[in-house]
Amino acid sequence: MNPLTLNPTSFDAAIVDLDGTMVDTLGDFAQALNLMLADLLPGDAPAARLDAAAIERMVGKGSEHLVKSALQHVQGQMGGVDASVRLVDRYEQAYAGYQKHYAGINGRYSTVYPGVVDGLQALQQAGLQLACLTNKPVGFARELLKLKGLEGFFSQVFGGDSFERKKPDPLPLLKTCESLGTVPARTLMVGDSSNDARAARAAGCPVVLVTYGYNHGEPVRDVDADGFVDSLAGLSWEK
Known part of the structure; x- marks a missing residue:
């Protein structure tokens, strides 16, 4: 010490x-963000998940910043995916989904x-x-x-x-x-x-x-x- x-x-x-x-609380963030992403992506889109190391760099500036950073990070990972899968343009839906999922798991993975x-x-x-x-x-x-x-x-x-x-x-x-x-x-x-x-x-x-x-x-x-x-x-x- x-x-x-x-x-x-x-x-x-x-x-x-x-x-x-x-x-x-990284476990809580990961659960809520990945549930949010699953809601946003169509069934035939490649799976996208955020790990704790990536999330750790995004935490600390509020939920709005966290969700926007997560969308930008995953969009970058998806690269040349069909242009219809534009996560960064779906912030409002993403934020609402994140809030819903976080409310359901708050504290369970922390x-x-x-x-x-x-x-x-x-x-x-x-x-x-x-x-x-x-x-x-x-x-x-x-x-x-x-x-x-x-x-x-x-x-x-x-x-x-x-x-x-x-x-x-x-x-x-x-x-x-x-x-x-x-x-x-x-x-x-x-x-x-x-x-x-x-x-x-x-x-x-x-x-x-x-x-x-x-x-x-x-x-x-x-x-x-x-x-x-x-x-x-x-x-x-x-x-």
């Missing part, structure tokens, strides 16, 4: 990302990362208020937290459809701080990607990243952050 020692008197609250930070519960307990014991802020639609986020037994840690939960803009825009962090009654400089952002770090920097929040999440296929330690941990349990506090 790579521990990071923090001074609890420096913070009043923590904002924690969901996908790739608390829960490994797991809580090791150390998450211990890390959240440590944040609470340090006296911090906790909010969950994700680009996942808030309804899916609340249900996932409930299914994984994590909802009790958070006084606030916000998703990609809670505000006018998503991370990496700073607006969601600023609105979350406002809801918590804290100032950004005393509100720790805990995430897994450059999306979280860029949003935190722009909002004026200190930011710590986990090393195991989804950073769009890029090395997470290259991201501008205040620290890195291999597990949320690696967040420790000065006595």
Whole structure:
């Protein structure tokens, strides 16, 4: 484990990302996206499937971006297939199908990362208020937290459809701080990607990243952050 020692008197609250930070949801994404693709493709079209490695590079910017990226990726794989099979032109149908399928499998193919519960307990014991802020639609986020037994840690939960803009825009962090009654400089952002770090920097929040999440296929330690941990349990506090 790579521990990071923090001074609890420096913070009043923590904002924690969901996908790739608390829960490994690649299995859920894969199931929903591949069911979506099966609905879109005619019966005589070549089978198209997305694997976890491809999906990992697409995650983190909201469901709309995920579905568009998936369609573009599969369209590229299909190459010279009949022009009538234009997945990228069927975004609205694809998005509706993805939402339907994701609602049916949310949480069934995902797991809580090791150390998450211990890390959240440590944040609470340090006296911090906790909010969950994700680009996942808030309804899916609340249900996932409930299914994984994590909802009790958070006084606030916000998703990609809670505000006018998503991370990496700073607006969601600023609105979350406002809801918590804290100032950004005393509100720790805990995430897994450059999306979280860029949003935190722009909002004026200190930011710590986990090393195991989804950073769009890029090395997470290259991201501008205040620290890195291999597990949320690696967040420790000065006595």
